[in-house]
Amino acid sequence: QKEVEQNSGPLSVPEGAIASLNCTYSDRGSQSFFWYRQYSGKSPELIMSIYSNGDKEDGRFTAQLNKASQYVSLLIRDSQPSDSATYLCAVKVASTLTFGKGTMLLVSP
Amino acid sequence: DVKVTQSSRYLVKRTGEKVFLECVQDMDHENMFWYRQDPGLGLRLIYFSYDVKMKEKGDIPEGYSVSREKKERFSLILESASTNQTSMYLCASSPRDRYNSPLHFGNGTRLTVT
Numbered sequence: 001q002k003e004v005e006q007n008s009g010p011l012s013v014p015e016g017a018i019a020s021l022n023c024t025y026s027d028r029g030s031q032s033f034f035w036y037r038q039y040s041g042k043s044p045e046l047i048m049s050i051y052s053n054g055d056k057e058d059g060r061f062t063a064q065l066n067k068a069s070q071y072v073s074l075l076i077r078d079s080q081p082s083d084s085a086t087y088l089c090a091v092k093v094a095s096t097l098t099f100g101k102g103t104m105l106l107v108s109p
Numbered sequence: 110d111v112k113v114t115q116s117s118r119y120l121v122k123r124t125g126e127k128v129f130l131e132c133v134q135d136m137d138h139e140n141m142f143w144y145r146q147d148p149g150l151g152l153r154l155i156y157f158s159y160d161v162k163m164k165e166k167g168d169i170p171e172g173y174s175v176s177r178e179k180k181e182r183f184s185l186i187l188e189s190a191s192t193n194q195t196s197m198y199l200c201a202s203s204p205r206d207r208y209n210s211p212l213h214f215g216n217g218t219r220l221t222v223t
Contacts, residue, residue: 032209034211042217049209049211051209088151090211090212096167097154097212100151
């Protein structure tokens, strides 16, 4: 059984702070990892992908992967109110993605 | 940009009706997927398809079937709709199995079964 675990939140941070979102997964055969952002009533949109251990940066976003610990995280620097959304961690094995239930992020002005 | 189009944004159907949810993608992707999303349960995979006329069961296929007669179109069928199938349904596509290919989602269909 493939499992992807996330804290449901909400995670509340003030504007300008760093938001840290975490995800663990159970299947050691997982090959690639994705973070999606989902605004209320909208479909998920891809923010970042990561495939190798370490950090990957894209603008204000940094994804971190530790396969030995089966752990992936997303850091959002200089958080903005527009970052308020649910963040979904997704783990790929073969061709299918398994999603966590998401963490709600609230950024207060 | 990849475009995945779901034919309806909102649908209201009665219990026992046969329901068709249509999805079309314009990027010649081999893989297509149907998920449902429910509060507290997250996104769950119903069915997916690697190629025309191919289908594979996901985690929750009961009560659903699919059809893929053309590469760009993937249909989800509720043979006899029930109230527990009220949900947001999301279609997605990706290119042929490359481990680093993300899914591209459509805008979703919110189905209410009364």
